[in-house]
Amino acid sequence: MLDGELDKKLLDEERKSKDGEGFSDGEVAGWPIIVFTGLALFADYCCLTAIIPIVPLVFTEIDSTYIFILFASKSMVQIVANPIAGLVVDKGNPPLIFGCSLALLVLATLAFAWGVEIDSKGVGDEWKQFHILIAARSTQGLASAGIMTSGMSTISLATSEDKRGGALGAAMMGVAGGVLMGPPVAGLCAERLGESSVFYGIAGVGCVTLICSLFFYVICPESFEGDGGGEGGGGGGEGEEEEGGGRNSYIDKDVSLWRNGPVVILAFTVATCNMCVAVTEPLIPLFLEGEPFNFNNESIGLTFGVQALCYLLFTPVFGVLSDKQMKTPLMAVGVVCVAGGMGVMFVFKELWSVALGLGMVGMGIAAADTPSMPLLTVLVPPERFGSAMALQDTSVNLGFLIGPLLAIFVGDDVDSFKWLAVATSAFCLFALGVLKKLYISELEITRGAGGRKGGEEEDWRGEERLLNVTA
Template sequence: MATPDTTSATTPSHALVVGSVALFTDMLVHGLAVPVLPLLPSVVARGPAATGVLFSAYAAAMIVSTLFAGRVVDRRGPRMPLLIGLVGLAVATPLFATGGPYWLLLVARLAQGVAGGMSWVAALSLIAATTSLERRGQAMGIAMSTITLGVLIGPPLSGFMVERLGTAAPFLLAAAVALADGMLRILLVKDSPRVTDDTAGPRQVLRVPGSAAIVTAIAIGAGVLSAVEPVLPVHLGAGSLLIGLLFALASLAAILANPVVGRCVATAPPRLLIGSGVATASASLALIGWADRLWQTGVAMALLGVSSALLLAPATTLIGEQGLRVDPPTLGGSYALYNLAYAAGLSLGPLLAGLGVQRAGFTAAMTTGAVLLVAVGGTVLPGLPRTVP
């Protein structure tokens, strides 16, 4: 069983505040970029495929930095990765505000991804190192909920600011939020406590039977919504505010659906919930591709949010149980594997969508994506546990 580092000057409450704000800031900056980047002239000129690369660059850098962050946390504790993440945000936000050229925006996305990978692993590790195992699940739930909050607030706020104040305004706001976040990291994290009980890593959790199927479900849940981010704004030709509201609708639907699905996790078979998520995600992509009215796109985006809850809520519970089956049991390894799977979905979704739209057109790409989801889902479902342990 875990025991917090009693010599640590970082209290559990301070760790929870710092970790939650770090996760919120990262996803807020990510959400602020959604309605803006695809419509910048330097990005539009490069085409849908380059737009997809721009969006997937964040997740690709996040995957790489997550691996390094895990090693740094193991050796030196969470404080250093938190500060590295702060530097990444400090680099990314002013580069976004320039509006281009394309290569500079790509550098900004990579810096943002490095910051995200470092901040996610360090934030969750900081909470784990200062919180007893009995209370750790509740603390992690609070921290993870701030991710959804950042995704919900970011797009509509960005759209509003772009229409009123210009394309640089959201990123100047992001810089201010990052500054406040950085002050909390510096002032509240006095030392660098280390986790003493989570000795196994994500590789050990992945070896547990059933983990591969759960990881695939997590990647699908992250990848479906992110696949729409770089291509829908250009397809609709709408303003940033409307685009932001559509993505906020998906996030709101996910927030409303998450507690409902969460209550069902203990009683309903995971295969039923995740299978329903795959079916709903497939239907929403098809509807987005064929919609010729705005309200139809709105319905599809809401369904996309519901599918995210159906996929991620059961998978989040299951991946934690997989970590408990490792010898010795690990919670940190489960969260690291979750982060890697989530980042993989964020990377592949925009990349495949951008290439598909450029080669086959928007409707064909969305329809193909819907068919692929059904095919992948059919291979994933049999590998899932029949019940939640």
């Protein structure tokens, strides 16, 4: 009798571990990749946003159109690199890709420091600076594609489905922290230590993260290994590849992600919300430099800190909420906040409206982006997580590409900011209408997941059929 009770207790503990109701071995072992991915994303986005208050100091004679192209260059490269990174991550060694991408990010950051140092040395050749900075920002796009795709897919594989949102949200705090720290710290450093000082600091953070991640990978390689993505398992990739005809079939299936209705709706929503944020990046500094604000670089950086602070605070909140309830309604909340913030920001053209609008946009991006990643892991099988994360990041960067290009039509005309803000806000609300189909698909999959957890394999097969619906 005692032996039977002991066996039952051991069986219950094993089932509890597998179902993710406690901290399983995979989840405990997976914490280093969460930390290192978060730090790498912090360095990446700190470098990305640090240039915002520095651009007015560096470029005083170059036309604003070229400045907008500089802002968009990273996203242009990253959009092209993301699908390739997704394929390599799914078929290759994600920790190796992560390390190489982080090393490339350090080199790009040092190139930023070199580019802005030319002005401090009195050379005064702004076109030479422009070419160096646009090359550095493009290289950063390559590094960002590898970091985001490899890091997020490894986290998704290392955590169970019911805890995946919180884990991804924790890593995304690195993005929020980088966006928060970049502009104000860059503004302070530019005023007191020189324009290049902030980039040397960011490169230092990247080097420390790279060394620590390599050291930890050598002494504890299992910390970077996934457990098969929770309930879905990851063992079906090889069989599907053989059945479908090898590598060409795999690439065709990756392309089919863009033909799947729910996935396309998710990508459209994420891209639209991030487009609104990208519009503000080149325009807000010009807006705050003029009357009636007359802000210096330090004040501009602190104003952007409001948006980043809200993003930092709400990213883990929406990550945890996405584990407890459906994710599509959370994304709808994000769309409403982004659209409302864009309207408030430029219509009233007061300091309070700018601060309130930036705060709403920061909260909205957290609500739109964070639940989208765990939702993608529901829509695709585990062996496709690399391509799924690449698609999500491509959507983000598509928004950050379109935003600055839209700002070109405004140029230096501050009065036109209002109309561009209202137009992007109205277009953002259009995403609410198409989110209904995504909600229905998530509802069907969520209902089917209950049967799959109980051992019914048909629901998982139905989920795969949903993935492979093509136009």
